[in-house]
Amino acid sequence: MSMSSESHPITAIDSRRAWECPWYAVRQDRILLPNGSEGVYNVVELPDAAWVVPVTTSGEIVLLRHYRYPLQRWIWELPAGSVEPGGSAEETARRELREEAGGKAAAWHLLLKSATMKGVGTEWAHLFLATGVTLGATAHEPAEVLTVHRFPAAEVLRMARAGEIEDAISVLALLLAEAHLG
Amino acid sequence: MSMSSESHPITAIDSRRAWECPWYAVRQDRILLPNGSEGVYNVVELPDAAWVVPVTTSGEIVLLRHYRYPLQRWIWELPAGSVEPGGSAEETARRELREEAGGKAAAWHLLLKSATMKGVGTEWAHLFLATGVTLGATAHEPAEVLTVHRFPAAEVLRMARAGEIEDAISVLALLLAEAHLG
Numbered sequence: 354m355s356m357s358s359e360s361h362p363i364t365a366i367d368s369r370r371a372w373e374c375p376w377y378a379v380r381q382d383r384i385l386l387p388n389g390s391e392g393v394y395n396v397v398e399l400p401d402a403a404w405v406v407p408v409t410t411s412g413e414i415v416l417l418r419h420y421r422y423p424l425q426r427w428i429w430e431l432p433a434g435s436v437e438p439g440g441s442a443e444e445t446a447r448r449e450l451r452e453e454a455g456g457k458a459a460a461w462h463l464l465l466k467s468a469t470m471k472g473v474g475t476e477w478a479h480l481f482l483a484t485g486v487t488l489g490a491t492a493h494e495p496a497e498v499l500t501v502h503r504f505p506a507a508e509v510l511r512m513a514r515a516g517e518i519e520d521a522i523s524v525l526a527l528l529l530a531e532a533h534l535g
Numbered sequence: 536m537s538m539s540s541e542s543h544p545i546t547a548i549d550s551r552r553a554w555e556c557p558w559y560a561v562r563q564d565r566i567l568l569p570n571g572s573e574g575v576y577n578v579v580e581l582p583d584a585a586w587v588v589p590v591t592t593s594g595e596i597v598l599l600r601h602y603r604y605p606l607q608r609w610i611w612e613l614p615a616g617s618v619e620p621g622g623s624a625e626e627t628a629r630r631e632l633r634e635e636a637g638g639k640a641a642a643w644h645l646l647l648k649s650a651t652m653k654g655v656g657t658e659w660a661h662l663f664l665a666t667g668v669t670l671g672a673t674a675h676e677p678a679e680v681l682t683v684h685r686f687p688a689a690e691v692l693r694m695a696r697a698g699e700i701e702d703a704i705s706v707l708a709l710l711l712a713e714a715h716l717g
Contacts, residue, residue, distance in 0.1 A: 362680045363604045372554035372561060374577045377655065379554060379561070384604065386677045394678075395556045396605045397579060399655070421653045422545045422566065423578045428653060465696075467703035469651065471603045471610060473559065473581070478703055495568045496576075498544045514647075514711070521649035521660055525707040529696070 362387045363394070371395060376435070377474075397474030403446040404433040404478055404522050406464070406530040407456050407486040414509040414527070415454050415486065416518070419499040429512065430520035431527070432456070442466075442479035450483055452492045454501050459485025464529040469522060480526040482533055506534050544569045545576070553577060558617070559656075579656030585628040586615040586660060586704050588646070588712040589638050589668040596691040596709070597636050597668060598700070601681040611694065612702035613709070614638070624648075624661035632665055634674045636683050641667025646711040651704060662708040664715055688716050 364385050371381035378398045386392055407415040416429050434449040436442055443461060450456040464480040491501060504512075512518050513527040546567050553563035562578045589597040598611050616631040618624055625643060632638040646662040673683060686694075694700050695709040 360609070361607065362602050363678070371556075374553075374561075374563075374575075376577065377579075379556075381556075382604075384678075387680055388677050390677055392678055393556075394604050395558065397559075419653075420544050421650070422564075422576050423655060423657050424650055424653060425543065427542070428650065430653065433654075465698050465703075465706070467698065467706055468603070468606055468610065468701050469703045471601075471606060471612065471702045472615075473605060475605050495570050495572055496545070496566075496574055498569055516647050516649065519650050520653045521647075521651045521707055522703055524647070524649055525703055525710070528707070528710045 366391065397470065399435070399470070399474050399476040400438075401436045401442055401477045401479060402433060402469075403436065403442045403449060404431050404480050404526045405446045405450045405483050406431060406481065406526050407450055407454060407458065407483045408506065408530075408534065409486045409488070409503060412506060412535065413503040414506050415456060415488065415501060415503050416509060417453060417499045418502060419497075424519075426519075428519040429517060429523075431523040433520075433522070443481070446479070446481040446483070450486070453497065453499065455489045455491040456483070456486045457489065458483035462533065464526060464533075467525070478522050480522070480529060482530045548573065579652065581617070581652070581656050581658040582620075583618045583624055583659045583661060584615060584651075585618065585624045585631060586613050586662050586708045587628045587632045587665050588613060588663065588708050589632055589636060589640065589665045590688065590712075590716065591668045591670070591685060594688060594717065595685040596688050597638060597670065597683060597685050598691060599635060599681045599683060601679070606701075608701075610701040611699060611705075613705040615702075615704070625663070628661070628663040628665070632668070635679065635681065637671045637673040638665070638668045639671065640665035644715065646708060646715075649707070660704050662704070662711060664712045
């Protein structure tokens with residue numbers, strides 16, 4: 354293609370922190386557009402995050418039933434969480450599997466790295482397949498209102514395609530994992 | 536399950552608009568957790584959005600090469616955009632196909648409705664398959680820096696699985712569309 358992947362047709366003239374909380378921030382940039390006009394771009398600055406498709410030693414998939422306050426509803430989803438400062442996506446995947454689901458895996462495989470908020474924010478999702486998973490005790494934070502469940506893999510894939518798993522990135526991870534399931 | 540889908544174990548005590556811009560806002564809620572403690576939850580309030588898998592009359596899939604400022608890179612993605620006040624997801628899908636790709640479809644099919652930011656925000660993605668698509672003139676806004684391309688469907692699905700399409704929701708829509716492609 355004629356466009357280089359390295360070219361940056363929109364550039365920042367100025368940048369300031371518009372708002373922040375302990376979990377994310379909004380950066381407000383004054384930008385220069387290709388037509389020479391100026392604009393404002395507000396970028397939600399989020400760390401990367403990891404999602405885990407946990408397949409147990411008996412071939413079941415672990416799902417969480419999680420109350421998601423922003424959606425005001427209980428949804429089915431995979432263990433997932435944000436990368437902490439200095440941490441890696443794979444460490445995060447191991448931690449979330451352990452803390453949210455009480456799980457430990459024999460093997461890990463990166464399925465995909467993909468942007469979740471392309472027009473709005475900076476988050477990249479790292480999607481992992483975890484196999485040989487065994488379940489033990491969980492370690493939930495007070496704001497994590499969830500329970501741990503396991504279903505046959507075929508049933509979870511049916512739920513994903515039917516819209517019964519309402520977290521889009523969980524559905525993506527499950528569809529990508531399908532090719533790896535026996 | 537014992538948990539009702541209607542139960543709301545985290546409730547708002549108080550709510551205020553913490554920050555806003557023309558495209559989204561942050562709502563800061565003081566919340567009551569199930570253990571009786573109080574906390575703060577900052578919710579990014581975004582309207583719903585629509586993504587379109589456009590399949591042309593000759594069976595190709597239309598992709599955009601779009602410069603995404605929050606990611607500081609060019610990515611491959613599907614036509615997509617936010618629902619405007621009073622609009623519907625299907626109207627939005629038609630509009631984005633027309634404005635971003637110059638496309639018009641003979642038939643529409645809803646593939647999935649799914650939450651894109653479960654822990655952080657309110658956005659629901661409506662994923663559509665558009666078939667019988669013909670391409671004409673585009674109508675890009677100055678901040679939309681993109682070009683329109685078309686590839687054989689099998690090549691687009693390969694790109695999606697290989698991580699070459701870096702928008703997670705576009706990859707999800709393409710994997711769901713696969714079952715509908717001839």
